[in-house]
Amino acid sequence: MTANAAIDVYDFDSPQQEAQYRGLIEEFRCPKCQNQNLAASDAPIAQDLKQKVYDLIKDRRSDAEIRAYMQERYGDFISYKPPMRPSTWILWFFPPLLLLVLIVGWFWQSKRRQVVARGQNGVTVNSTAALTSAEKAELDRLLSQAENVDHDITSIEDKKMTLFSTFGLFVALSLLIALIFALIAIMPWLRAPRLQSKPIDNQLLDINVAVFRERLAELQTDKDSGTINNSHYQNQKLELERQLLDAQRQITPMVTPDVKSRLIVAAWIPILAAMAYLLIGNRTPVFDLWTSEDKVGQVADDLLTAKIDKPPKWATENGRQLISAMQTNVHRNADDPNRWMRLSELFLSMEATDSALEALSRAYRLAPDNEEIATTYAQTSFFVNEGQLDANIRRLLQAILAKNPQHERAQMLMAMGETRSSNFAQAQGWIKRLQGSIVAKPGDHTKALASLDELSNYVSTQEKQALEGIDVTVKINANLLPLVKADDVLFVAIRDVKGGPPFAAKRLPISIIKQGEASIRLSNLDAMMPDRTLNSARSDKTQLAVVARISHSGNAIAESGDLSGNPIMISVEQTQVNVEINQQIP
Known part of the structure; x- marks a missing residue:
């Protein structure tokens, strides 16, 4: 949609308002197209921004106020005429400075060429005077030398100037930079041969000398005690001396690097690491995050601060971008409990319950006295936990009731x-x-x-x-307690000894076990099927067995590594049974 088409749709109170609208939409940049202004763009975000400009004009806002509003929301990027400030100086001054440098360079090069072409060397020549004998001889000498040259002086000078001003300058600077870095890298190794003239004590040689003295002392002790004779002693001593001399000849004196060498290596390590990261690392997620923040960052902030209830249509075209922008916004304002609360609502709408609970937990830690946050946290935890009161939910509700x-x-x-x-x-x-x-x-x-x-x-x-149920006491063998993990699940069931679905079963968190023991009641309320209850089993006089198992994966089917116990047979009239978990499934 063009600017004229957009203006035809809107109703302005005066021609001045229409002119103001036309000027502003031609001045603002489309965030999606980037190389088009709002007047020339038909992107959805451009339509929204045009509508916003129209609304601000209808509110009698001035051009300065509208520019400030748009730049506050979308940054200086939204304007084709960014404000004059230190952060935008490079946008304002670099192009004219570059043009000025090019003009000066061109003028200087042209002047040099004129100087060379005219042969100016600071000496005044009388072109009307005849040549002297000395001048003729000098001229003959120069001409004879010129016959052996493939090109004339003027041509050489022109080519040198042209090459040096472009490619030659680039090559020279590149070689200079490469030489500087090469010298920085290899200077410590070039200095090493000079330092070898002043070797310091070598640690390996010191060790060899110490070993030689110990072995020599042992030989002397053996000789004094009569274990070996003098001839054997002399032969062993001579062999040790030769070994020490051979080791000394093969040892290269150790040179300790100086402070400058260490600093050079320390400086190069992060440089090389950064270069490797830039060349090898995949930075696509980072760029995607930056794109998300540029496009929908302000919308995410408005949603998290309750300035708007729902995002505009264009912001939901890519839901991943909006979610990433909201998460980044919350983490940058991690001390705001209301932002965490809003983020949890987003996660709940996506059925990401674990992330929603984590966001609510952070909000509650930041504002434990906020009744609304505490109640929402308790209620969400309650329903995620399938309607069961764990210790955390009970504590939250008790804290709420203590205050109200x-x-x-x-x-x-x-x-x-x-x-x-x-x-x-x-x-x-x-x-x-x-x-x-x-x-x-x-x-x-x-x-x-x-x-x-x-x-x-x-x-x-x-x-x-x-x-009408049965009380089951589950105990865990002390030898198996180290194998129990915090996220394990306890399954307790009453089933027919011949097999089939259980008549009653419970799936409980492992936290129900205290000091290796837990008391559980199974009744008709725990039946998996309406027509398969404990009452029906008792009426049919079915032989029942109680089983208990600790699952590491949380699956109802037993797996290798789970902890279990032997099935315990019970009678029809029995109302209490003890089960011990005492083995690990191979």
Whole structure:
């Protein structure tokens, strides 16, 4: 879409506003096209920016205010006329300075050529006077020399000037730089032969001398004790002396590098490492991140600071760029809990629950007194943990209720969690507290109270079914405790000894085991299929067995390396059983 087409769409209050709009969209650069202004670009982001310029003009903003707004959002890059500041001096002054240098160089070179062509050497010549005899002789000599030369002096000078001013200058500078670096690198090794004239004590020679003295002392001791005779002693001593002399001749004196050599090597190591990184390393992810920040960095900041509720359409064309920009923005403002909170919402929308919990955890650590953050963290953790209250969730909810005992969301989470943990009395207690909180508030709460009554009846039903279950005590053999890992999973099930799906089963975190022991209750509530319960097994008088297994992978199927115990047979009337995990699956 051209500028004229865009202007035809908008309704301006005056020709001055239209002229202002035309000038601004021709001045601003399209962030996507980069080599086009907004007037000539039909990119989606250009349309959004045109609309923004129009809105600002309708708000009676001046050109300076609009430029400041756009540069604050998108940087100096948005303008084809960047402001005069130290960071943009190179954009303003480098082109004219380069042009000035080229003009001066061209003028200087032309002047030199004129000087050479005219033969000016500082001596005034009278062109009308006749040549003297000496001058004629000198001329003959010069001409005879010129016959043996392949080209004339003027031509040589012109070519030298031309070559040196271009390729020759480049070659000369390149050779000079290469020579400087070569000297820096090899100077310590060039100095080494001169230093060899002043060798220092060699460590290897010192060791050889010490060994020689020890062996000689041993021979002297053997001789004095009568173990060897004098002739054998002299032969061994002579052999040791020759060995020491041979070793001394083969040893090259050690030269200790000086401080300058060490500094040179220390300087070259990071230089070479940086060069290797630039030549070998794949920097595509870094460039992609920079591109993301340039394109949607401001949109990401507006989302994280709640300035906007949803990104513009053009910013969602590449979701990866927006996500990367938001993550980078949060890490650069890592002390802002609200940004972490917003980032967790993004992760939850992508079903990345682990990343969402990590973001909420950081937000809670930064603002533990923020009730909204604490409640969101507890609620998200609760549902990610499949409705079970672990130690962290319980601690969060207790902290919220300590500050606000009437907090309804926290009370509801406690009631649901205690029900899931089969703590039915505690669950009924939280339901009563929640009913009292609702009744104390003004207004009609009939529906809410009716829902709580239904929940209370459901808890009572669950409690009755749980009473018909079996209490299982799982113990781990002390020899196997070192093999248990923090992320392991405990499986406990009651199944038919003949095989088939279990009548009741639980999958629990390993943290439930305390000091090598855990108490678990299996009932009809833990049935995997509605028609395959403990009651049905008891009615059919099925022979049951209790099994327990610790899985490293978390899979329901046993794998090599898992820890397990022997199945324990139980009778139909039995309500308690002990199971020991005492072996590792090969």
